[in-house]
Amino acid sequence: MRVEQIAVFLESKSGRLADITRTLADNDINIRALSVADTADFGILRLIVDKVDKAKEALKANNFTVGKTNVIAVEVPDRTGGLATVLEAAVKGGLNIEYMYAFVNKSSENAVVIFRFDDMDKAIAVMQEKEYTILTGEQISAL
Amino acid sequence: MNWQELETLPRTGLESIQLLRLQKLVHRVYETVAPYKAKMDEAGIKPGDIQTLADLKKLPFTTKDDLRDNYPFGLFTVPMDEVVRVHASSGTTGKPTVVGYTAADIEMWASVMGRALTMAGVNKGDMVHNAYGYGLFTGGLGAHYGVEHIGATVIPVSGGNTKRQITIMRDFGSTVLLATPSYALNLADAMADVGVTPDQLKLKVGIHGAEPWSENMREEVERKLGIRAVDIYGLSEVIGPGVAMECLETDKGMHILEDHFLPEIVDPDTFEPLPYGEAGELVFTTLTKEAFPIIRYRTKDISRLIVEPCACGRTLVRMEKVTGRTDDMLIIRGVNVFPSQVEHVLMGVEGVEPHYQIEVNRQGNLDTMSVLVEVSEQVFSDEIKALEALTSKIQIEIKDLLGVTAKVKLVEPRTIARSEGKAQRVIDNRQL
Ligand SMILES: [Zn+2]
Numbered sequence: 001m002r003v004e005q006i007a008v009f010l011e012s013k014s015g016r017l018a019d020i021t022r023t024l025a026d027n028d029i030n031i032r033a034l035s036v037a038d039t040a041d042f043g044i045l046r047l048i049v050d051k052v053d054k055a056k057e058a059l060k061a062n063n064f065t066v067g068k069t070n071v072i073a074v075e076v077p078d079r080t081g082g083l084a085t086v087l088e089a090a091v092k093g094g095l096n097i098e099y100m101y102a103f104v105n106k107s108s109e110n111a112v113v114i115f116r117f118d119d120m121d122k123a124i125a126v127m128q129e130k131e132y133t134i135l136t137g138e139q140i141s142a143l
Numbered sequence: 144m145n146w147q148e149l150e151t152l153p154r155t156g157l158e159s160i161q162l163l164r165l166q167k168l169v170h171r172v173y174e175t176v177a178p179y180k181a182k183m184d185e186a187g188i189k190p191g192d193i194q195t196l197a198d199l200k201k202l203p204f205t206t207k208d209d210l211r212d213n214y215p216f217g218l219f220t221v222p223m224d225e226v227v228r229v230h231a232s233s234g235t236t237g238k239p240t241v242v243g244y245t246a247a248d249i250e251m252w253a254s255v256m257g258r259a260l261t262m263a264g265v266n267k268g269d270m271v272h273n274a275y276g277y278g279l280f281t282g283g284l285g286a287h288y289g290v291e292h293i294g295a296t297v298i299p300v301s302g303g304n305t306k307r308q309i310t311i312m313r314d315f316g317s318t319v320l321l322a323t324p325s326y327a328l329n330l331a332d333a334m335a336d337v338g339v340t341p342d343q344l345k346l347k348v349g350i351h352g353a354e355p356w357s358e359n360m361r362e363e364v365e366r367k368l369g370i371r372a373v374d375i376y377g378l379s380e381v382i383g384p385g386v387a388m389e390c391l392e393t394d395k396g397m398h399i400l401e402d403h404f405l406p407e408i409v410d411p412d413t414f415e416p417l418p419y420g421e422a423g424e425l426v427f428t429t430l431t432k433e434a435f436p437i438i439r440y441r442t443k444d445i446s447r448l449i450v451e452p453c454a455c456g457r458t459l460v461r462m463e464k465v466t467g468r469t470d471d472m473l474i475i476r477g478v479n480v481f482p483s484q485v486e487h488v489l490m491g492v493e494g495v496e497p498h499y500q501i502e503v504n505r506q507g508n509l510d511t512m513s514v515l516v517e518v519s520e521q522v523f524s525d526e527i528k529a530l531e532a533l534t535s536k537i538q539i540e541i542k543d544l545l546g547v548t549a550k551v552k553l554v555e556p557r558t559i560a561r562s563e564g565k566a567q568r569v570i571d572n573r574q575l
Contacts, residue, residue: 007525009518011555037527041534042553044525063557065518069525098526116525 001124002070003137004052005114009065010036010043020045020059027051027058032140033114035101046101048073048114050141072123073140075110075133076102083113086132093126095119105143112140146258149402150457154450157458161405162196164430169193169202172436175220178213179438199407199428200416204439207240210380215241221434231279232379239279242379243434249288251431255400256289256385262398262455263348263373264391265319267294270345272317274308274326275353277301281383282353286321289385295319302326305333312344320349324356324364324372328497331367332557341369350375352384355465357483358394359490360497374464380440381427387462392454396447396461403431406462407439408448411469419450424469425462443469445481473503473569475510478547482568485514485549488540492533494521500559501549505573512549514541517556 010016017036024031024047033048049055052068059066076082083102090097096118104111112135117123127134152160170190172179182203183189192201210218215238219226227246231239244252265271271290275282283301290297298315300308308330311317320327327349334340349364352375364372376397377384386404387397399406407426408417417423425442445468449461467481474480482501489495495516502513514537522533534551541549560567 005525007523009523009530009553009555011553011558016555039527039531042530044527044530046525063555065520065523065556067520067523067525 001134003073005069005071006047007067008045023062029055033103071114071116073135074113076113078111089130095123204441206441210240211238214238219243226434230281245433248433253288253292257292259385259388262388262390269295269318271295271319272298274322281379285383316345318345323353324351327364346370357486390455396449396463398457398459401459419448422447475512475547498559501569503571514549515552515554518553
């Protein structure tokens with residue numbers, strides 16, 4: 001039920017993001033979703049890719065600091081209020097969202113939202129109870 | 144007298160040898176080197192005034208400036224046709240300092256370096272991987288002759304080409320590594336990259352010097368290379384490597400080869416000699432060198448002398464690991480800061496690697512200090528708040544220890560230059 005995400009440390013200097021996407025492209029790795037969180041001094045790039053371990057190795061070989069975390073990918077109806085209802089369910093279920101980002105799936109009616117919760121087991125239980133579809137890594141790669 | 148007898152003499156026996164050698168030296172430089180004679184005359188000292196070792200303090204100091212003023216050969220005591228080798232150390236400003244050796248000096252240097260290697264358990268039969276730079280720098284050749292002197296095998300690999308070095312260490316079965324501590328860590332990182340593990344090597348001991356390093360760095364070298372890492376001290380103005388060396392019985396200081404190099408600790412402000420045990424600037428007088436002897440050379444290194452007997456049986460005094468440089472000392476908003484203190488803080492934080500750089504700037508009339516820290520995989524997080532917690536933890540600990548506020552900036556791995564010689568720890572951009 002969990003999806004592996006890789007996170008990459010970014011120093012605030014121009015061109016590093018391009019270096020990362022270039023490295024991944026050179027290694028034939030597809031990026032499914034991406035988000036950058038940053039402060040004045042540094043940033044963290046979070047990526048969902050089709051080949052997680054290969055991506056991690058390729059980036060490490062290029063002197064990036066890379067981490068791997070589990071997130072969950074929830075299918076959310078791509079209509080007004082779709083996201084709001086998921087967030088309400090999370091709040092009612094007592095979950096804390098560390099971060100989230102979304103991407104729109106071309107081939108379906110739904111958007112996919114990537115969540116990192118403080119308590120991932122509980123989050124999966126809450127989402128399943130509300131009958132949301134939780135995608136696996138393979139499903140995301142197949143999108 | 145053989146090494147073992149010499150190194151275990153009662154202090155009074157050693158001191159009588161030192162005094163005889165000192166008296167001879169002072170007479171010789173007074174008669175042969177005009178700048179020494181001029182300084183002694185100015186101070187009103189005659190060679191005959193040196194009656195005891197304590198009289199040493201009557202003699203004027205020698206500084207790097209004296210070497211530069213007499214560039215290149217002005218302080219040599221023998222005609223140039225007796226000098227068989229010169230070395231030079233690059234000055235960060237101005238002229239390099241040049242030192243010379245007679246054939247007897249080279250022989251003496253090989254013997255002190257050989258004795259130093261012996262203290263670290265190196266013997267005939269060892270395969271010594273010498274990654275100190277060969278050239279004008281004394282490190283490579285100085286260590287080289289010492290290895291040959293004790294009959295061990297030397298691999299004169301010098302610096303650079305790290306991957307080839309790893310191959311050589313593995314294929315030749317190197318048992319001893321001679322390298323700067325930062326280059327030893329560089330080798331360890333490169334080994335991990337190419338998939339060579341310490342158990343594929345035969346290394347048992349690393350002898351690291353030529354730049355300051357902390358106990359934490361020692362622990363890292365030992366862990367990453369699976370060896371015992373010991374400290375060696377030397378400087379070209381005195382002879383090169385082989386001035387002092389840690390034995391395997393202690394991690395509290397390096398035995399000074401005192402029958403050749405007479406140490407003092409002086410107060411960095413008043414220049415008065417300090418008793419054993421007190422920290423101050425390390426000063427050396429060479430007792431036996433021919434071509435380029437030096438009297439009371441101020442090293443600018445901060446250390447302490449430990450006279451208590453060592454478990455190894457040697458009665459040679461020990462100098463504590465150099466904890467700072469009188470001229471590395473940064474004054475930031477009126478506070479004295481040594482880079483080694485910053486390193487100490489960083490190594491106390493779980494997962495933080497000792498690769499850092501201090502940047503000092505002046506904004507208006509205010510000094511600002513930034514500490515650049517590489518983000519290792521162990522401390523990295525996918526959450527901003529975890530990384531911010533890390534930087535503020537380091538910032539608080541620096542403030543606690545040093546009394547100054549530093550901005551901690553996380554940088555990508557391997558972006559801080561790992562020099563294969565001396566690591567550049569401080570960038571001071573202030574125009575003072
Ligand atoms: Zn000892």
